[in-house]
Amino acid sequence: MKDLSRRSFLRAAIGVTIVGATSSVISLFAPGKLKAASAATDMQPGGFPDGYDPFAHLFSYVIDLKKCIGCGSCVRACKKENDVPDEFYRTWVERYQKGRDRPVEIDSPDGGLYGFPSSTAGTEGVSKAYYVPKMCNHCAQTPCVQVCPFSATYLSPDGLVLVDGERCMGCGYCVQACPYASRFLNPRTKTADKCTWCYHRISRGLRPACVQACPTGTRMFGDVKDPYDPVRHIIDTERIGVLQPQMLTKPKCYYIGLDKEVR
Amino acid sequence: MEHSKHLWRAVLILLVLSLGYLLGRGLLVPDTFGEYGHFRGANLAEQMNVRVPNHGIGPESCAPCHAERVKNIAKTPHRVINCETCHGPLRTHVDYPSIEAFMKNPSQFKRTAPMEIHSAQDLCIKCHDAQPAKPKGFPTVEVVQHLKEMGVEPGPNVCMECHDPHDPKI
Ligand code: SF4
Ligand code: SF4
Ligand code: SF4
Numbered sequence: 001m002k003d004l005s006r007r008s009f010l011r012a013a014i015g016v017t018i019v020g021a022t023s024s025v026i027s028l029f030a031p032g033k034l035k036a037a038s039a040a041t042d043m044q045p046g047g048f049p050d051g052y053d054p055f056a057h058l059f060s061y062v063i064d065l066k067k068c069i070g071c072g073s074c075v076r077a078c079k080k081e082n083d084v085p086d087e088f089y090r091t092w093v094e095r096y097q098k099g100r101d102r103p104v105e106i107d108s109p110d111g112g113l114y115g116f117p118s119s120t121a122g123t124e125g126v127s128k129a130y131y132v133p134k135m136c137n138h139c140a141q142t143p144c145v146q147v148c149p150f151s152a153t154y155l156s157p158d159g160l161v162l163v164d165g166e167r168c169m170g171c172g173y174c175v176q177a178c179p180y181a182s183r184f185l186n187p188r189t190k191t192a193d194k195c196t197w198c199y200h201r202i203s204r205g206l207r208p209a210c211v212q213a214c215p216t217g218t219r220m221f222g223d224v225k226d227p228y229d230p231v232r233h234i235i236d237t238e239r240i241g242v243l244q245p246q247m248l249t250k251p252k253c254y255y256i257g258l259d260k261e262v263r
Numbered sequence: 264m265e266h267s268k269h270l271w272r273a274v275l276i277l278l279v280l281s282l283g284y285l286l287g288r289g290l291l292v293p294d295t296f297g298e299y300g301h302f303r304g305a306n307l308a309e310q311m312n313v314r315v316p317n318h319g320i321g322p323e324s325c326a327p328c329h330a331e332r333v334k335n336i337a338k339t340p341h342r343v344i345n346c347e348t349c350h351g352p353l354r355t356h357v358d359y360p361s362i363e364a365f366m367k368n369p370s371q372f373k374r375t376a377p378m379e380i381h382s383a384q385d386l387c388i389k390c391h392d393a394q395p396a397k398p399k400g401f402p403t404v405e406v407v408q409h410l411k412e413m414g415v416e417p418g419p420n421v422c423m424e425c426h427d428p429h430d431p432k433i
Pocket of ligand 1: 135136137138139142143144145161177178179180181182183194249
């Protein structure tokens with residue numbers, strides 16, 4: 001009796017294994033076809049926009065923390081430009097508050113989408129406070145690209161880290177691998193999603209939506225292959241930092257006025 | 264030459280294996296894979312065309328119809344703010360098939376809906392509410408106290424009673 005049940009269990013287990021292996025082989029052959037409708041709803045026709053050569057640029061981003069007022073305009077612009085699903089963020093803003101006798105407090109209500117609540121209560125003893133906008137750092141040594149089993153996420157010639165929605169299987173390895181929590185699985189497309197520095201804009205000579213919406217000049221975007229670019233000038237001449245340098249990911253988002261508490 | 268049979272058999276097996284490899288590779292690797300690097304090259308163009316930009320190019324995209332506004336705000340401290348920061352993306356107001364077409368001749372496109380207008384509560388306060396984290400020198404007010412001092416009842420559009428967002432006059 002006992003033996004029989006074991007045999008039927010083994011048989012079932014083998015069956016499941018075979019079915020699983022077959023379906024994963026099928027999905028290997030036709031990765032895109034198993035996917036639900038792709039993310040793009042508003043596709044523009046065509047190849048590269050006129051006059052755009054991805055090999056002629058190398059983009060970088062500078063965030064001047066001394067200027068940020070935590071208004072959240074950048075988060076709102078990103079949501080509207082990129083149709084980011086509710087409760088997910090491609091860019092978000094954090095607030096850091098600390099004092100000699102107070103531990104660091106970090107909050108980011110709704111990613112800063114609606115700004116930050118007034119702080120008239122509960123800020124006694126805060127001696128240092130600031131906002132930190134965050135997003136994908138478009139790392140040059142990316143853990144997210146290294147772990148992708150399908151080469152779905154990659155480093156583009158112009159320095160961006162992008163996700164190919166047709167090849168992405170939504171396994172989530174890259175979401176786990178990113179030390180900055182920049183990625184999420186899009187519940188609509190079931191693929192990895194994150195900031196693209198508005199690739200559909202910058203390849204047409206426009207600025208990313210967050211940079212354009214920022215009223216204080218906190219966010220700056222530029223091309224370090226252009227010798228007259230102001231962002232390249234800042235990177236070359238000012239004291240800048242990157243998030244979690246110990247991770248050796250070589251981010252291309254640089255921060256002016258970064259504090260040791262920011263991680 | 265009885266033993267050459269083994270040789271042919273080995274050659275045949277090798278042939279079948281390499282054909283199988285080539286066939287499998289052809290099926291598994293997308294056409295444009297490796298064109299620019301270790302990824303499907305066609306995705307670069309797909310990403311560039313993933314959607315029509317919703318935000319315009321800055322106040323320049325509003326000026327063809329709202330020249331006076333754009334000119335006047337340029338004389339105020341609020342000149343640093345892009346129109347769409349407060350009003351929302353241009354494409355909810357004017358429909359254009361591509362940003363290239365829009366940039367070539369903005370005024371040829373029809374207005375499709377009124378532009379978003381936020382209430383003061385939704386907007387002014389997000390920048391000008393006094394908080395410890397605001398940079399020094401940035402103009403802020405303790406909203407509750409300020410309203411009390413000015414003798415104004417709190418309400419959704421209360422800031423606009425004294426300040427015009429297009430010419431704030433502090
Ligand atoms: S910030 Fe994260 S998602 Fe962006 S490139 Fe770096 S590791 Fe990848
Ligand atoms: S979820 Fe990330 S790691 Fe997994 S296939 Fe998609 S891009 Fe690659
Ligand atoms: S729009 Fe600019 S100032 Fe406002 S929160 Fe974003 S980065 Fe900071």
